[in-house]
Each structure stands twice: as structure tokens, then as C-alpha cells.
Amino acid sequence: LNQVACSPNLTDLTNPNCVAVGNGSLVSPFGWAASGPLYGTLGAPSAGTWGAALVSVTVPEVVVPSTLTQVSCPTNAGCTAIGTGKILGAGPIVPIVISGLQITPALGFASVPVWTFDAYPVSSTIPSSLSQLVCLPPTTTCLVVGIRSSLAVIYSGTVSTLLLVADNVPATTSSISQVTCPSVSNCVAIGTTTTAGPAILSGTNIGTSDTWSAATSIPAGVTSVSAVACPNPTICAIAGTNTKSGNPAAAILSGDPRSTTWSNATIPPADASTLYISGISCTPTSGTSTCS
Secondary structure (H helix, E strand, O other): OOEEEEOOOOOOOOOOOEEEEOOEEEEOOOOOEEEEOOEEEEOOOOOOOEEOOHHHOOOOOOEEEEEEEEEEEEEOOEEEEEEEEEEOOOOOOEEEEEEEEEEOOOOOOOOEEEEEEOEOOOOOOOOOEEEEEEEOOOOOEEEEEEEEOOEEEEEEEEOOOOEOEEOEOOOOEEEEEEEEOOOOOOEEEEEEEOOOOEEEEEEEOOOOOOEEEEOOEOOOOEEEEEEEEEEEOOEEEEEEEEOOOOOOEEEEEEEOOOOOEOEEOOOOHHHOOOOOOOOOOEOOOOOOOOEO
16 A cells, blocks of 8 residues: 545544555455455444445546555545556556545445546646645645646646546646645645746745746755745745855745745754755644754
């Protein structure tokens, strides 16, 4: 199994609460077995009973998943997963996005997830890879990050969508390593530019027009960014590297996720010899936050 995701409301014991994705064999509730990706559902957390979703997978003629790497469940009703598979059941294995909704069948059967293929935009080529799935509870909006035609791409959609939308990502962005969303409408993405410099994108109106803007002000000397954390909707901290003095040194930037301006945060003198910072975490708060 690659990942398990649980819906926000774990007190609702009448519906499955969690989904696991991976690769292997699974036996369906109706007694037949199949090999391939695992995307079953878990009942109440205390029940410990996993159900098979293969009875309601996406139509084989549309997509046949081979492995699923990430899953997220922004609401109690549905989940989205990314991985690889064959579109139309033939051809090469390519990155795919599928969404599952909880459906209660007739005849008294239990609620089961019905998975569907989220198609890429008609005018868009299929991405070469997908690296991150970010959903924004309590909405049904999800973002999928990847690479297409050697440039970064962000697709947006919902757990019930059948057609993804390619967001307008600045063409100077070659890759995105992390996306974090401190609110349901604002996100920050970090990565690398086409000139091998640091890329910082501010995403606004997420879920509606999805506008991504490249940073207009990054402190001189910052050559890369490695991690981002946002303790609240108005402030984010980004870890990176600064070579302004000629030697690598750790850098921490701060800024409003809705803005395109970032400034240096003060690093304590005792930590001045730190060369790199590979991760950053902040305590969620509406006021002053502690990050490490």
C-alpha cells in the first residue's frame, strides 16, 4: 500500500471513512479476485474491515490503473487518487487521475465507492508525470501537480469531475516540488524555473479561476527553495539556499501567500553556519507562529 486517506468526519460510522491505494491483488465482496491496483474502503475505524472497490472501478474501456500512489479525501462523500495506467485499456502506461464517490446501491447493498477517470483537457497533451495531489477540505476541489512538455503543470478539478482543467502556470516554471494551501482559495507552490532558479508561485481564487502568479521579488542570492509551510492564511515560510556571499548558506523567506513579494527572515547567529534546510514545519495559529 502506498497511502491511506481518511475523510474529515471520522465520527460518521455509517459510511466508509478511509481509502487505501497501492498495488497488488484484491478479492471483491462478490467472491471474485483480480490483480492490479488496490483502492478499497475501510469501514468504521474500529471495525477494521476493508472492502474491495474493484466491483465498481472505472470502466475498463476508459482507463485500467496499474498502480496508485497518492489519495486524498476532502469530503465524506468522495476521494481522488493519482497513479499510472492505460487509457482506453491499451497503449503505454501513463499518469492518470481517478475520483471515487460513495454511492448507495439498490437492493440493500452497502455503500461502495464508484471510481471514474478524470480526463485531461482535450487540447492538452498527457503529462509525463504526476508528483503531488492536494485537496482542499471542506470543498471538493483538488489540485494535481506534474510535468507536461518539460514544464510544470497544475490540473484542477473536483472529486466528482470528469474533465480536469489545466491551470495557467507561468511558462517560466520547469518543475514544482511542493504545493501547500493555507486556505480553500489560496495556495503557494515552490519549485524550479526554466533557468534553474527558484520558483515561487502564489495561487489565488483556487476552485474558481485558479490564478497562479510568479514571485516578482525574491531576495538576491536565493538560488533554490526546498520546502514551504503556512501556519495561517496570511503568512508562509519557505526554506531555501542563499549563495550571495559566494558560499552556500541556509535561507528562510517569509511572505503573504496572496502576494508575490518575499523577504528574508532572520536566522539566529548560532545557526549562521547552516548550509541547507530541507524541510520546514510551522505551528498553525491565527497570530504569531513558531516554525522549525
